[in-house]
Amino acid sequence: MLTLDIIANIINGKASSSVDLDKKISGFSIDSRTLTPGTVFIALQGEMDHGNRFIDKAIEHGAVAIITDQQPELNGMSNAVPYILVDDSLAALVKIALHQRNAFKGKVCGVTGTVGKTSVKEALSFLIRKSGLTVHASEKSYNNHIGVPLTLANLDLNADIVVIEMGTNHPGEILSLTQLVRPHVAIVTTVGPGHIEFFNSVSAIAQEKVSIAATLVDGGIAILPADSEFFSLMNDIVIKDYNRNVISFGKSETANVRTVSVDLTNFHTLHINAIVMDTPVSYDLPTSNTAWVNNSLAILAAAHAMGLDTTALASHFSDLPLVDGRGRVYSIQVNDKHITLIDDAYNANPLSMKAALETLSTYPGRKVAIIGDMRELGSFAEHYHIETGQLCRDLALDQVLTCGVLMEHAHNELSTPQRMGHVQEYQQVLSILQDTVQEGDVVLLKASNGVKLHKVVAELLNASAKAINS
Known part of the structure; x- marks a missing residue:
């Protein structure tokens, strides 16, 4: 177990x-709000405030020391507050992360991708535990230049496997993260136009994603999506540039891990027959x-x-607890009408939007x-929102309510009977749905997190719970 003396030496800090x-x-x-007793609080520079502002809260919650790059102003507290002064708090966090990664003797699995990385990380971690092994995983979506080193800093050195999510919205970000992680297995779930604002093309995104494999340890393996149009590009980079092996997954008959059949039963379960490296495997997804078919294949490959x-x-797989906001299905009441609610409101990009709309189209009613x-x-925003509207039209969805400035492009592509309305803010969504809902409706909510459709989901769930309990 680490002591404050060891930490001070690792980060070259002055205690x-x-x-x-x-x-x-x-x-x-x-985060002083979620800090638990016995923890070291690292005071980072935020967008608005420096972490030093929250030292008193951290101490109240049981922090045993503070790591900071600014001399603390103790605001009337005792001068006995313990702190370690460093040149750069974030750099200190990275040093601790590197120390812990070097000390870890288990397997490390890194996960990235345009769609599915958090779901795969959570599901893989769950299944590893079910297999009787101990696993340490990134919390929530801690997948950036702060979240990844924080995950490593808190690494349980006794764990069998660690699963770490890595995200990017700028070129070079994945490489900087994977240099810390140094995985044994590196998963790319999907490649699509997510965060394309900061890249020149989807091809550039593919090159960014596959860089997760650049620091694979000796004998490490990259897990790549065979159905991606950029599979050959990524495969060549891993084999020729990184000198590492690849396991492919997908629907393609050439994939190492592939589906043989996919059947939807009761509209809540997918039954999969798959081949995993020449071995037949069957399972159900809830x-x-x-x-989730793609997610499950990536998990089996890893x-x-x-x-x-x-x-x-x-x-x-049938026991998987699905993550809120990522396709979880609820049976709820809205104005005494029983409906099926598909909560996919956590985030959206063109790839995940297409998958969600296609899934909705398979439901009856x-x-x-x-x-x-x-x-x-x-x-690329106008182009992809127009495509979304065209997809809604082609899938013959019954009603489509669009929300936000960009989604008006999609609204304009809808057939007249499909147009449920267009609003600019999420606050307007609930009343429209309540006024138009019909018995047996299947309702999908999906958008980028900043649109805040998750708040509509929360209101619907709360109202339904009250109606059922009244």
Whole structure:
């Protein structure tokens, strides 16, 4: 276990006289609100405030020391507050992360992709635990230049496997993260125009994503999507530039891990027959969201690469707890009408929007799509929103309510009977839905997180719970 003395040496920091250097610590935190006793609080520079502003709260919640790059102003608190002064707090966090990664003896799996990285990270971690192994995983969507080193800093050195999510919205970001992670297995779930505002093309995004494999350890394996139009590009980079092996997954008959058949049963379960490196595997997914087929294949490929029993692991797919905001299905009441609600409101890009709308189209009954802006598409934004409207029209969805400035382009592509309305703000969505909902409707909500359709989902769920309990 780390002590404050070891930490001070790792980060080349100057400890105040009140620091108990022999004190053992339980972890690291950058958020004074969620900090637990025994933790070291790392005061980072935020967009609005420096973490030093929250030192008093951190101490109140049980922080044993503060790491900071600004001399603390203790605001009337005792001068006995223990702190370690460094040149750069974020650089100190990275140093701790590197120390912990070097000390870790288990397997490391990195996950990235335009769509599905958080879902794959969560599901893979769940299935590893079900297999009887211990796993440490990124919390929430901690996948950036702060979240990744924080995950490594808090690494349980006794874990068998660590699963770390890595995201990007600028060229070179994945490479900087994977240099910290140094995975044994590197997964690219999908490649699409997410965050394309900051890249010149989807091809450039593919090159960014596959750079997760640049620091694979000796014998490491990249898990790549065979159905991507950029598979050959990524495959060549891994094999020729990185000198590492590839396991491919997808519907393609040439994929190492591939589907044989996919059947939807009861509109809530997908039954999959697959081949995993020449071995037949069958399993059920507790969702109608076909994007999960791709996710499950990536998971099985990674599990094989880590030497796990894929048949045993696949038997637990049916127990997966789906993540809120990523395709979770609810049966709820709205104005005494019973409807099916598909909550996919956490985020959206053209690839995930297409998958969600196609899944909605498979349901029986009246299909209602409530869709909001897809952000960070830059000069491509109009094109992809027009495509979304055309897809809604081609899928013959019954009603489509669009929300946001960009989604007006989609609204204009809809057939007249489909047009449920167009609004600029999420606050207007609920009343329109309540006024138009019909018994048996299947309602999808999906948008980039900034559109805040997740708040509409929360209101619908709360209202339904009150109606049922009244």
